[in-house]
Amino acid sequence: MATYHLSEAAVEKLLRPREGFAPVLLSASAGAVWLDEPDAKACLAALSGPRSPANLKGFFLPAAESVARYGAEGGGAATAVETAVATTVLLGVRACELRAKGYLDAVLADGPFADPTYRRRCRSTLLVSCDCVACADSCCCTLVGGQPFATGGYDLNVTALDDGLLVDVASEAGEKWFGEPKAIGAEPALPEHAARRDKQREATGKRLAEQNAAFTFRAVGAKPAPLPDDADAAWQRFAADCVECGACTNICPTCHCFYLYDQVLGAERFERLRNWDSCLLGSYHRMAGGAHMKLTPRPQLRSRLANRVLHKFTYSPQQYGRLGCVGCGRCIDACLGAIDIRQVVQELER
């Protein structure tokens, strides 16, 4: 559509509260923060910093959410829970997270069965992505076919420059939130703005290449190199450091496993919740049954760890034509046992 340059004063105006929109700033220092007051300085600082530890999926697939009420209410008819949500404007979404969102869409929205609340939340969310001017030490999007800037899938994309913000308006919904450019003092972008943006992108790409120089694997697209199954001894070495806390799956922007949990609300009134779950936990696959039966297909942690990594790098390409890892590096930061997924893939891919 169009690209604009916004001074700090114009950014302040862009962030002014407007009815129907609830902006959330994603920042490395503060996680996800609802912007009740426009704060251009904080916004520009966050947009020029590394990615937030808060991942995007919580906005579409909350950690726990009511999905059904049933029982005596309404003459015994069960109903889906309608979640009221305002248009959430997510500011500072990274390219890796847009790829993760694409993955979640493939799983939760595009198949014959769709998750109803996920779809509803997608419809009421505006994605404002930003170039990664800085990145975390664990960032590794370029190892898995990504780039530190978005090329599509956003409503608006912004680039933090040293004198303000470059804003690429890409969708009608994005245009609606952006409003009349003149009203906020936005100027049409000049070729020199784009040139500075491109230079920044190049610099971040170079930094990513440098910090990941030790990793020679390239997992790209629908046919990455095969990894061995859980019988390989390397899995045991990595599993020895895993404490089954589930941090990696919680913080991963593509991990989407959940279970449905029923609870009693009152006399003959019941509720069903959808809760995040983690494939690394021993209880994850556990079935009912007697002591003489094999109650889980993956009793060993090494098998569960292997299943998680294989799902991302081998099974997802077969299921959805895309990798299940976007190289955001959050699991590397979160792991109590210092398991580095780059190391895992590097060592197992041979």
Place this chain on the structure above:
Amino acid sequence: MSAAKPADSYVPQPVKLVEVIDETPTIKTLVVQPARPMPFLAGQFVQLTVPGVGEAPFTPSSSPGRPEKLDVTILKTGAVTDRMHEAQAGATLGLRGPFGKGYPVDKLAGKEVLVVGGGVGLAPLRALILALLEDLSPIKRLSIRYGARCVAELLYRGQYDTWTKRDGKVDFTCTIDNPESGWDGRTGVVTTLLKGLDIDKGNCVAFVCGPSIMLKFTTLALEEEGLRPEQIYLSMNRRMSCGMGLCGRCNIGPYYLCKDGPDMNYAKIKDYPNVF
């Protein structure tokens, strides 16, 4: 299979429990009646809810030809199934589904069909048996091999004769694990019934359902008898929550058993880890 309406996908629809049949000391069949008939294919499964307690997946054991009343045969074996065994006729339960692909019944023309069940694993297979008995003309033969722990645990014991007497095409043999007084039938695990099978092995399709260890040894026994992996379908009934390939837990390799199964062709899954 038609897609469920998105808004309904997690919502248990109320069903009336119209009859409880005591099958064995550990197994009951709950006959449930949905508000509207629920058409399903043999082998597709449903999620049955005990209100406020939770749900568990079951493949109906009744004929798909009777969508207005579904039999769900349940082994008492955990928190949810314990409560299902306590349920009395007249109670309201919840139902979602049907989910999964169902048995490839339409691919069985001209085939010898071998059904191998272990314990409560005969329940899903009964839907297949009843579906095939509706019209036996397309298939060449239906051989049923069944094993239970003891005489008291032989499921649907009064019905075996009704399956075989309709047509000379159907034969049934069962076994119990250990000898018992008053039992003059076969003893030993179900795989002992598969030695030297009198079937046209090249033209046979086997459907197997039972506990994980029974699936494993039955598969080995069938391969030993000369069946190829493509001829073997296994009921991979694992822990499932959503039933729709969203919640992630029932995978074997890239397959979600809820969506791609629960009956999986062994050739598809055999090279992935943690099959049994």
